[in-house]
Amino acid sequence: MDKRAPLFVDEPDDTKTEILKATFDALAEHGYANLTIDRISQHFSKSEGLVFYHYDGKDDVLLDLLNYLLSRFRQVGMPVSDDGDPETRLRSLFDQVIPEPDEQQIRDYETVLTELRMRAAQDEAFQECFNQSQDIFRETIREILQDGIESGDFREMDPELVANFLVTLVSGRTFERVTTGISRPIQSELDNYIKYRLLADAEDNV
Numbered sequence: 548m549d550k551r552a553p554l555f556v557d558e559p560d561d562t563k564t565e566i567l568k569a570t571f572d573a574l575a576e577h578g579y580a581n582l583t584i585d586r587i588s589q590h591f592s593k594s595e596g597l598v599f600y601h602y603d604g605k606d607d608v609l610l611d612l613l614n615y616l617l618s619r620f621r622q623v624g625m626p627v628s629d630d631g632d633p634e635t636r637l638r639s640l641f642d643q644v645i646p647e648p649d650e651q652q653i654r655d656y657e658t659v660l661t662e663l664r665m666r667a668a669q670d671e672a673f674q675e676c677f678n679q680s681q682d683i684f685r686e687t688i689r690e691i692l693q694d695g696i697e698s699g700d701f702r703e704m705d706p707e708l709v710a711n712f713l714v715t716l717v718s719g720r721t722f723e724r725v726t727t728g729i730s731r732p733i734q735s736e737l738d739n740y741i742k743y744r745l746l747a748d749a750e751d752n753v
Contacts, residue, residue, distance in 0.1 A: 554616070554656060555567070555568040555571070562593065565591065565593070566587070566597070566601060567608070567611060567615050568590075569588070569589075569590035570609065570612050571612060571655070571659055573586045573590050574659050574662055574663075575655040575658050578662055579662045579663075579665065582609075583605065584598055584605060606670070609663060609666065610670075610672055610676070613660075613677075617679075621683060632695075632698070633691050633694045633695030633700045633701060634700055634746065636691050637692070637695070637745075640688070641713075644684075644717055645717060645720065645733065645737070657721050657724065660721070661722060661726065681714060685710045688713055689710040692709055692745070702747045709745070
């Protein structure tokens with residue numbers, strides 16, 4: 548997620564987005580197990596009744612929040628310009644999705660997504676949202692890799708397998724940071740992976 552792009556404007560211009568912002572803040576503070584409509588309303592400037600007017604309950608608003616967050620991620624976290632060579636595009640993508648963890652917005656975003664991902668273990672609607680988002684991320688990587696193979700920038704490989712590995716790496720890094728409180732740097736090793744495993748002239752980089 549691009550730390551320069553806010554998830555929500557300070558004062559959303561519609562009630563539903565304001566409810567989603569309140570839910571995000573409440574979920575980041577309390578976690579799923581302790582989240583209630585009352586706690587959401589504590590971050591909401593309007594009547595608690597409006598939450599029930601728009602949503603049937605906690606999981607209903609959380610599913611809408613998940614869709615909103617994943618949509619924002621696709622809008623500002625994943626766009627990669629078609630300009631530049633495939634290596635530059637791939638590195639730019641990972642610069643976006645592996646941001647510095649010291650930004651509070653980033654920490655809250657990753658915490659909230661992890662809470663919602665845990666919900667996906669029991670709820671197919673949440674699972675479907677994550678699957679769609681992961682598929683888009685995976686396909687973005689795969690397309691860059693395929694372009695690189697065709698241009699001669701990347702060596703011959705199975706773009707699908709490599710994309711699966713890279714998506715798993717990013718997801719695992721996020722899960723570990725949120726659940727252990729430890730942020731282990733992976734960017735340098737990711738750089739080495741690109742340099743020595745993907746680039747066509749990798750033997751010249753040894």
